Amino acid sequence: SAVISQKPSRDICQRGTSLTIQCQVDSQVTMMFWYRQQPGQSLTLIATANQGSEATYESGFVIDKFPISRPNLTFSTLTVSNMSPEDSSIYLCSGIGTGDDNEQFFGPGTRLTVL
Amino acid sequence: GENVGLHLPTLSVQEGDNSIINCAYSNSASDYFIWYKQESGKGPQFIIDIRSNMDKRQGQRVTVLLNKTVKHLSLQIAATQPGDSAVYFCAEGGGTSYGKLTFGQGTILTVHP
Numbered sequence: 001s002a003v004i005s006q007k008p009s010r011d012i013c014q015r016g017t018s019l020t021i022q023c024q025v026d027s028q029v030t031m032m033f034w035y036r037q038q039p040g041q042s043l044t045l046i047a048t049a050n051q052g053s054e055a056t057y058e059s060g061f062v063i064d065k066f067p068i069s070r071p072n073l074t075f076s077t078l079t080v081s082n083m084s085p086e087d088s089s090i091y092l093c094s095g096i097g098t099g100d101d102n103e104q105f106f107g108p109g110t111r112l113t114v115l
Numbered sequence: 116g117e118n119v120g121l122h123l124p125t126l127s128v129q130e131g132d133n134s135i136i137n138c139a140y141s142n143s144a145s146d147y148f149i150w151y152k153q154e155s156g157k158g159p160q161f162i163i164d165i166r167s168n169m170d171k172r173q174g175q176r177v178t179v180l181l182n183k184t185v186k187h188l189s190l191q192i193a194a195t196q197p198g199d200s201a202v203y204f205c206a207e208g209g210g211t212s213y214g215k216l217t218f219g220q221g222t223i224l225t226v227h228p
Contacts (some may be wrong), residue, residue: 031214040123042204042218043159058215073134093157096214104216105148106158 023093138205170211
């Protein structure tokens with residue numbers, strides 16, 4: 001399956017600032033997603049990153065707080081805006097490959113701590 | 116690691132034993148189910164999946180069972196090894212929400228040598 005890399009792998013940020021996380025896939029994917037995993041918890045879908053158009057957000061997540069870009073088939077960014085300590089989480093990018101199995105695979109995550 | 120949470124179910128087994136991890140899912144319209152393994156500091160790793168037109172699927176040392184009547188999913192790991200120690204998540208998807216996955220709470224599996 002394809003390999004997803006994320007940058008940065010971790011960061012410590014100050015309240016009120018913003019952080020942009022990059023996600024790069026080494027081959028084409030049909031769909032890309034962003035998930036959040038709060039400490040000790042499961043994963044929650046933030047949004048579907050749509051190529052060349054606005055992302056589709058899940059309930060409880062809004063574009064002003066989590067703007068997402070996907071300029072091409074293999075790259076996406078997630079920005080966490082105006083951060084507060086409640087935004088401290090692991091942010092994970094995922095993609096669905098173009099093979100027949102439609103496997104959804106994940107990046108290593110970006111661990112964000114907001115002070 | 117970041118996946119250790121006091122509120123996650125835990126399962127401890129001896130090396131060589133078989134492990135069974137259970138999951139209850141919520142959406143009757145889900146038609147695609149996946150098991151992921153997440154080691155500390157890493158993203159979830161695909162283990163095995165099953166579609167709703169099946170009730171059993173086998174992989175290498177793993178078997179997934181699906182009971183749609185009671186909306187229950189299980190993962191069986193044969194001859195569990197210390198390297199299997201991780202958090203295991205079930206996820207459901209499909210229906211009208213292609214690609215979007217809803218994850219279960221996770222189970223911490225610890226394998227003792």
